[in-house]
Amino acid sequence: MQQRPLLVTILASPAVGYMLAFFFVPAGFLLVYSFWTVSGFRIQPDLSLDNYISSVTSPLFLSVTWNALLIGVVTATICVVLAVPVCYYLVYVAKSKMIFYAILLTWFSSYLVRIYAWRTLLGTNGLLNTLLIQAGIVDAPIDALLFSRFAVIIALTQIYLPFCILLVMSSFSEIKPDLIAASRDLGTSASGAFFKVIAPNAVNGLIGAFMLTFLLVAGDYVTPQMLGGTTGQTTGLLIADYFRKSGNWPLGAAQAFIMFAMSAGVYVVLVTTLRATGLAPKKLRNRAS
Amino acid sequence: MLLRLVVFLILLFLIGPVVIIVLFSFHESQSLSFPFTGFSLRWYSELLSNDQLLGAIWFSFKVALLTSIITMVIGTAASLAWLRLERRGRTILELACIIPIALPALFLGVSLLVGFSQARIQLSIWTIVIAHTLLTVPMVMVAMRARLALFDPALEEAARDLGASTIGTFRRVTIPLMAPTLVATGILAFALSFDEFIVTSFVSGTETTLPMFIWSMMRRTVTPVINAVSGLALAITVGLLVVAWLIAVRRRSTANALANTDLD
Numbered sequence: 225m226q227q228r229p230l231l232v233t234i235l236a237s238p239a240v241g242y243m244l245a246f247f248f249v250p251a252g253f254l255l256v257y258s259f260w261t262v263s264g265f266r267i268q269p270d271l272s273l274d275n276y277i278s279s280v281t282s283p284l285f286l287s288v289t290w291n292a293l294l295i296g297v298v299t300a301t302i303c304v305v306l307a308v309p310v311c312y313y314l315v316y317v318a319k320s321k322m323i324f325y326a327i328l329l330t331w332f333s334s335y336l337v338r339i340y341a342w343r344t345l346l347g348t349n350g351l352l353n354t355l356l357i358q359a360g361i362v363d364a365p366i367d368a369l370l371f372s373r374f375a376v377i378i379a380l381t382q383i384y385l386p387f388c389i390l391l392v393m394s395s396f397s398e399i400k401p402d403l404i405a406a407s408r409d410l411g412t413s414a415s416g417a418f419f420k421v422i423a424p425n426a427v428n429g430l431i432g433a434f435m436l437t438f439l440l441v442a443g444d445y446v447t448p449q450m451l452g453g454t455t456g457q458t459t460g461l462l463i464a465d466y467f468r469k470s471g472n473w474p475l476g477a478a479q480a481f482i483m484f485a486m487s488a489g490v491y492v493v494l495v496t497t498l499r500a501t502g503l504a505p506k507k508l509r510n511r512a513s
Numbered sequence: 514m515l516l517r518l519v520v521f522l523i524l525l526f527l528i529g530p531v532v533i534i535v536l537f538s539f540h541e542s543q544s545l546s547f548p549f550t551g552f553s554l555r556w557y558s559e560l561l562s563n564d565q566l567l568g569a570i571w572f573s574f575k576v577a578l579l580t581s582i583i584t585m586v587i588g589t590a591a592s593l594a595w596l597r598l599e600r601r602g603r604t605i606l607e608l609a610c611i612i613p614i615a616l617p618a619l620f621l622g623v624s625l626l627v628g629f630s631q632a633r634i635q636l637s638i639w640t641i642v643i644a645h646t647l648l649t650v651p652m653v654m655v656a657m658r659a660r661l662a663l664f665d666p667a668l669e670e671a672a673r674d675l676g677a678s679t680i681g682t683f684r685r686v687t688i689p690l691m692a693p694t695l696v697a698t699g700i701l702a703f704a705l706s707f708d709e710f711i712v713t714s715f716v717s718g719t720e721t722t723l724p725m726f727i728w729s730m731m732r733r734t735v736t737p738v739i740n741a742v743s744g745l746a747l748a749i750t751v752g753l754l755v756v757a758w759l760i761a762v763r764r765r766s767t768a769n770a771l772a773n774t775d776l777d
Contacts, residue, residue, distance in 0.1 A: 232598060236595075239654075242650065246647050247613050250629075254628075309519045325758070329751060334746045337534060340727075436615055463619060464623075
């Protein structure tokens with residue numbers, strides 16, 4: 225089928241051209257912008273590192289970035305930990321696909337609706353407080369349920385868990401059930417089979433799932449804004465405001481790239497630590513199959 | 514058993530909040546907590562008399578329809594190319610097409626905003642459609658790849674050996690085999706576009722999409738009307754997903770039957 229390279233080029237070009245025109249080129253513009261400067265409300269073409277330097281030395285930027293990274297790491301960890309039993313069940317135990325469809329459905333149920341749901345559930349007069357009072361567990365409503373890091377993390381977990389489950393599931397599906405059966409035949413317990421067979425084989429998939437979830441969560445600024453109160457400002461909100469309110473696009477662009485670099489940093493730290501402690505295989509494709 | 518209980522609790526955590534929102538959209542009183550005093554459709558009727566809301570729904574519908582049409586054209590072509598590429602070519606095509614969904618929506622939103630402003634493109638319905646397509650094409654590629662990995666190129670070769678022309682093979686063999694996944698991903702693209710908020714908020718002009726309308730309501734107050742809008746938005750998405758699923762299941766079985774009778 226390789227005799228018609230022209231046909232392949234024609235077929236592939238709309239997608240590749242689209243991504244070039246509307247993703248790679250704009251991202252390139254964004255990078256160029258990050259070296260420009262603003263003086264007197266006018267954006268000046270320049271080649272300056274001012275935006276980067278003033279960002280990393282700004283206490284506000286550092287504190288909101290710390291906030292975003294913290295929320296991202298905690299949420300992504302919880303998501304992966306919760307995804308593992310669900311995926312184990314879906315791939316090796318469940319006979320029907322109903323649970324899988326239910327999870328898909330929650331992944332597609334409106335993003336804003338889910339944020340709103342947590343707002344009404346956790347509010348001072350919300351469902352959770354009302355139930356706690358009616359059950360006699362607390363006397364007065366707990367205000368701290370909403371507008372806290374707790375609220376942000378619980379909502380983000382609910383929003384991104386389905387996505388994380390889909391990622392972990394695809395890495396579990398690559399492990400042949402025969403391997404598990406073989407280890408069980410050789411006398412390994414069920415939990416032993418999980419830690420000795422599934423975990424080592426799935427670890428790269430789990431790292432991938434953690435990273436993608438982390439990237440999306442750390443970059444999500446709407447949920448922290450709606451549910452985080454004073455702890456709700458993250459780098460994303462700062463960047464969005466530079467673009468929508470203050471008009472300082474170059475500074476916003478620089479901060480978007482710093483955030484990007486920091487995410488890459490988290491990935492490097494994670495992989496290095498796991499390899500150093502022997503939890504992850506040294507080579508990326510080291511699957512026993 | 515313990516595993517089953519854990520999975521059940523996690524599922525409850527995922528679905529519970531959404532179910533409660535929908536439940537209270539039918540509540541007869543303003544209250545958003547138990548005790549539930551009775552059913553009523555008053556919040557829905559309040560919705561239907563809101564012209565701004567209906568306008569936003571119609572606008573979102575147009576955006577989603579345009580997005581899914583463009584996505585299906587680009588996605589089909591790319592999938593056909595994927596089938597005919599060697600391993601390295603496939604990797605390059607996948608990388609180029611899948612990267613955008615691995616980045617926070619914020620990054621895509623600000624890139625597009627900068628790009629449009631550099632190209633002096635006015636923000637309009639088209640800038641929203643372009644942005645949404647950027648998010649849906651990767652999704653189609655991911656879904657198609659899983660399906661096409663099962664595609665047997667021998668079927669196309671057999672058709673050609675039996676004398677079918679390139680176009681004939683395409684029409685009689687390739688398209689029927691791809692159709693269920695194609696239609697399903699088209700509908701998924703529609704659902705994704707209908708719900709998109711973050712990127713839209715950067716590239717929209719003067720007109721408001723449904724999620725943007727919900728957002729502006731959410732920021733002002735907490736009222737059961739928002740529950741009703743949510744219920745409506747959910748009903749639309751869920752309805753679409755069920756249709757996509759039914760089409761995928763039904764057409765796949767007919768496509769398989771077709772392939773078996775024609776070529777076996």
